[in-house]
Amino acid sequence: MKKCIDCGSGIDQGSVIDFCERCGIQTFGRKMFDAIVQNMENARNNGDLLHTKKEGLE
Ligand SMILES: [Zn+2]
Numbered sequence: 637m638k639k640c641i642d643c644g645s646g647i648d649q650g651s652v653i654d655f656c657e658r659c660g661i662q663t664f665g666r667k668m669f670d671a672i673v674q675n676m677e678n679a680r681n682n683g684d685l686l687h688t689k690k691e692g693l694e
Pocket residue numbers: 640641642643644645655656657658659660
């Protein structure tokens with residue numbers, strides 16, 4: 637199970653970040669935290685799309 641790098645509590649395996657929501661908000665603030673998560677998810681989705689595309693060619 638994935639763990640928060642800050643407090644060590646378990647976090648969702650599919651999470652794009654390495655810390656829990658509580659620590660993230662504590663560190664960055666709600667607004668910034670949401671923006672970071674959004675950016676990470678977008679980046680991952682783009683990566684998934686590229687991966688899928690490549691696999692389709694092979
Ligand atoms: Zn934490």
